[in-house]
Amino acid sequence: MTPVILTLNAGSSSLKFRVFSRDGLVRLAKGAVSRIGGAATLKAGLTGSEEVPVPLAEGADHAVALKGVLDWVMGHGADWQIGAVAHRIVHGGTKYTESTLVTPEVMADLEALIPYAPLHQPHGLEAIRASDALLGHIPDVACFDTAFHTGRDPLFTHFALPPELYEMGVRRYGFHGLSYQWLAHVLETDRPDLARGRVIAAHLGNGASLCALHDGRSVDTTMGMTAVDGVPMGTRSGAVDPGAILLLKRSFGMSLTKIEDLLYNRSGLLGLSGKSNDVAALLADGSETSRFALDYFCMRVAQAAAGLAVSLGGVDALVFTGGIGENASPIRERVAERLAPLGTFETLVIDANEERMMAMEALRLIG
Numbered sequence: 130m131t132p133v134i135l136t137l138n139a140g141s142s143s144l145k146f147r148v149f150s151r152d153g154l155v156r157l158a159k160g161a162v163s164r165i166g167g168a169a170t171l172k173a174g175l176t177g178s179e180e181v182p183v184p185l186a187e188g189a190d191h192a193v194a195l196k197g198v199l200d201w202v203m204g205h206g207a208d209w210q211i212g213a214v215a216h217r218i219v220h221g222g223t224k225y226t227e228s229t230l231v232t233p234e235v236m237a238d239l240e241a242l243i244p245y246a247p248l249h250q251p252h253g254l255e256a257i258r259a260s261d262a263l264l265g266h267i268p269d270v271a272c273f274d275t276a277f278h279t280g281r282d283p284l285f286t287h288f289a290l291p292p293e294l295y296e297m298g299v300r301r302y303g304f305h306g307l308s309y310q311w312l313a314h315v316l317e318t319d320r321p322d323l324a325r326g327r328v329i330a331a332h333l334g335n336g337a338s339l340c341a342l343h344d345g346r347s348v349d350t351t352m353g354m355t356a357v358d359g360v361p362m363g364t365r366s367g368a369v370d371p372g373a374i375l376l377l378k379r380s381f382g383m384s385l386t387k388i389e390d391l392l393y394n395r396s397g398l399l400g401l402s403g404k405s406n407d408v409a410a411l412l413a414d415g416s417e418t419s420r421f422a423l424d425y426f427c428m429r430v431a432q433a434a435a436g437l438a439v440s441l442g443g444v445d446a447l448v449f450t451g452g453i454g455e456n457a458s459p460i461r462e463r464v465a466e467r468l469a470p471l472g473t474f475e476t477l478v479i480d481a482n483e484e485r486m487m488a489m490e491a492l493r494l495i496g
Contacts, residue, residue, distance in 0.1 A: 154492065217253060303347065305338045351437075
């Protein structure tokens with residue numbers, strides 16, 4: 130038998146998975162279930178082979194989706210023995226400062242954090258419940274997007290609000306921690322000179338944020354209490370004047386549900402362009418609104434990077450990662466051009482690999 134680790138990343142209508150060998154953490158397979166709740170389809174393939182679609186039951190939920198994944202895994206790797214299932218969980222709050230084995234107490238704590246990440250947390254927890262029901266004897270590991278940012282100076286975790294609210298959990302947590310943790314690991318391995326220096330990392334994708342790292346640790350980051358804060362994203366607004374939110378409620382009569390939908394699903398590049406949240410499509414379109422959306426995005430990313438340079442006291446390297454950061458060279462160039470006033474620094478691209486980071490964390494915990 131070949132011991133393996135399964136990683137799961139659950140969204141509202143998707144479930145992405147990877148299979149890694151326990152020995153050396155070589156990726157053996159990957160795939161995803163899309164359109165959960167509707168015409169669900171699993172696309173999966175062994176490393177080096179084409180991903181093949183497999184229809185699932187109409188209206189499949191996360192439990193049915195995970196069963197489809199497990200059936201595919203067992204059918205394509207007959208000698209694979211799952212030793213742990215690692216789950217990406219967006220919010221760990223203040224209690225979970227590193228990945229942890231899931232217990233009933235952990236689940237209760239994470240369910241209490243749903244209001245802090247209402248569009249992300251429930252789906253990760255649903256995947257854990259499905260995994261426990263189908264593979265109850267195999268440990269589940271919760272890997273948190275907030276954990277990497279714990280331990281920062283209070284200057285970077287507070288809002289300018291009364292202290293009692295901070296104690297109630299109204300604070301800046303930061304997200305995309307698994308991506309930044311992987312990036313810090315790669316720098317330590319491949320560029321230890323930069324790993325010890327002042328690095329601004331830009332995780333740019335449909336979700337986007339930036340992080341200031343020094344000596345491989347998070348100093349400051351653009352996302353705050355929720356994953357809608359900071360720079361604009363594919364469909365998320367990024368930072369918005371709180372007074373504008375009050376105005377939408379008080380003067381325009383928008384419900385909280387509609388405001389939430391606006392900020393998370395109808396803003397960002399999609400809202401600015403009126404066309405798409407896909408950077409490649411906007412670059413190809415070339416219309417005035419598409420150009421404006423991309424220019425706005427690049428300006429805000431550059432402004433955020435400049436602010437993080439203040440947090441670090443300078444910058445030695447700017448590292449791009451994520452789908453946009455890795456693949457959209459025009460975006461990287463525009464951001465770098467706007468940062469020319471900061472002087473000379475190195476620019477790198479490092480491929481995101483949150484899944485391997487999750488597998489590494491699971492292996493650390495199960496020994």
